[in-house]
Amino acid sequence: MIRRAVLVAVLMAGQALAQGQGETAEAAAAAAARLEAASVMLQEADRGSDRISALTETVQAYEDGLVALRDGLRRAAIRQRAIETELDARSEEVAELLGVLQTMGRAPAPLLLLHPSGPLGTARSGMMVSEVTPALQVRVDELKADLEEVSQLRALQDSAADTLRRGLDGAQEARAQLSQAISERTDLPQRFTEDPVRTALLIASTETLSAFASGLADVVDQDLGGVAPDATALKGGLGLPVQGTVLRRFNQADAAGIVRPGLVIAARPRSLVTSPAAATVRFRGPLLDYGNVIILEPAPDVLLVVAGLAEVFGEAGQVLPQGAPIGLMGGEQPGVDAILTESAAGVGGGRSETLYLEVREGQSAVDPATWFALE
Incomplete structure (x- = not known):
């Protein structure tokens, strides 16, 4: 028995x-x-x-x-x-x-x-x-x-x-x-040309992202007209600009107690970053302590600040279609052996880079969840 x-x-x-x-x-x-x-x-x-x-x-x-x-x-x-x-x-x-x-x-x-x-x-x-x-x-x-x-x-x-x-x-x-x-691209619409001197002076004279965003209107050298994109109808349903995981949300403090009015997104090295909506490029380049930054205008008086890129694509004044590449994340792509070792250990690897995303309406930062489908 x-x-x-x-x-x-x-x-x-x-x-x-x-x-x-x-x-x-x-x-x-x-x-x-x-x-x-x-x-x-x-x-x-x-x-x-x-x-x-x-x-x-x-x-x-x-x-x-x-x-x-x-x-x-x-x-x-x-x-x-x-x-x-x-x-x-x-x-x-x-x-x-x-x-x-x-x-x-x-x-x-x-x-x-x-x-x-x-x-x-x-x-x-x-x-x-x-x-x-x-x-x-x-x-x-x-x-x-x-x-x-x-x-x-x-x-x-x-x-x-x-x-x-x-x-x-x-x-x-x-x-x-x-x-x-x-x-080599030459086919994008151009709404304005940038005055590099005014842009340099604005960067040198501002200490906050808010102050810089407020002064962006003054760096235009020549207004070429054209129809401005308006993604208002997509509000609340935009996808994130990079494949990743949201680490911290709007005004959520990090381990050091630092609070930022935007999202911190963990992404894999060398990930492609794209425009969440059709938008005008208002600025691209290094800014304050944010690293490489690109600022997009998807709707009148609305700015998307995307920071932490290793490479930035596009020029100020260009109108980008939705899904257009705007940059690449930094870091080193892990090799085959490293990936296999991680996988054999049963751990997910890789999201070692962080992207910062801020949404500004008028003069204020707003919760990105009002524009992006975070769930």
């Missing part, structure tokens, strides 16, 4: 372990397919009528694919450890199971049904064997599936290095081509 109880416990434990089998491998395979699709997009970017738009989509496709692949590898490592831990924890029970199977396999079938207590015991023995045997086969199948899944997960992680390397190289090439294409 004790052996039967052990067998039942082993059989019951296998049910939860089998759930979700294969999902992690499928997710990682899908991510690899997305990277391959991004590679095709990069090859075809030169053929499109709007090369910058095509390259922007290509960079974003690479970023999505790399994020998905890293997540798939992380989940694969976690799943593998969960299976191995469960098998280790039940090693004695698995040994009992194997012992029973070996005994049943060696003994002739009639002997398995004989019982020293006579016909009644023999009948009971037969009932127990008929009850346990199908369950044993189910558990054997589950163990086999678990071991096969572990093997598949190990093979997936072993083969991921080449996929990662191609993805990282492709993303780097796409970013370089995008930067080059933007530097």
Whole structure:
């Protein structure tokens, strides 16, 4: 009876372990397919009528694919450890199971049904064997599936290095081509030209972002007219300018007690930053302690301040379409070995860079949640 109880416990434990089998491998395979699709997009970017738009989509496709692949590898490592831990924890029970199977396999079938207590015991023995045997086969199948899944997960992680390397190289090439294409761009509408002397004087004479934003109207050298973008209808539904996670919200203090009237967004190194809406570039360049800054005007008397960029695209006075690239995050893209090490440890990696986003209406900063769909 004790052996039967052990067998039942082993059989019951296998049910939860089998759930979700294969999902992690499928997710990682899908991510690899997305990277391959991004590679095709990069090859075809030169053929499109709007090369910058095509390259922007290509960079974003690479970023999505790399994020998905890293997540798939992380989940694969976690799943593998969960299976191995469960098998280790039940090693004695698995040994009992194997012992029973070996005994049943060696003994002739009639002997398995004989019982020293006579016909009644023999009948009971037969009932127990008929009850346990199908369950044993189910558990054997589950163990086999678990071991096969572990093997598949190990093979997936072993083969991921080449996929990662191609993805990282492709993303780097796409970013370089995008930067080059933007530097050669001449097709954007121009609402005004900037007076560089007035801009330099404004930067030198202001100590706060609020004061600088208030003086932006004075740096215009020549007003070229044109229709100003108006994203008011999109208020409350804009997407964040970078793929990342909001670390701190409006007026939320950081660990040092510093409060800023904007969002702090964690992003991966070299992530592409895009314009959340069609907007006029009011300023771009280093500013105060914010690093590289680009200030966009998506609607009359509304400014979006995006700070913390390593590279900034666009020129003051240009009108950018929604989704246009406005810069790249800084930092160093982790190598293949670093990514695989992080994934094997089961940790999400990578969001080491921070982007600051502030929204100003008139002379005041407002909660970005009134313009952006943060949830």
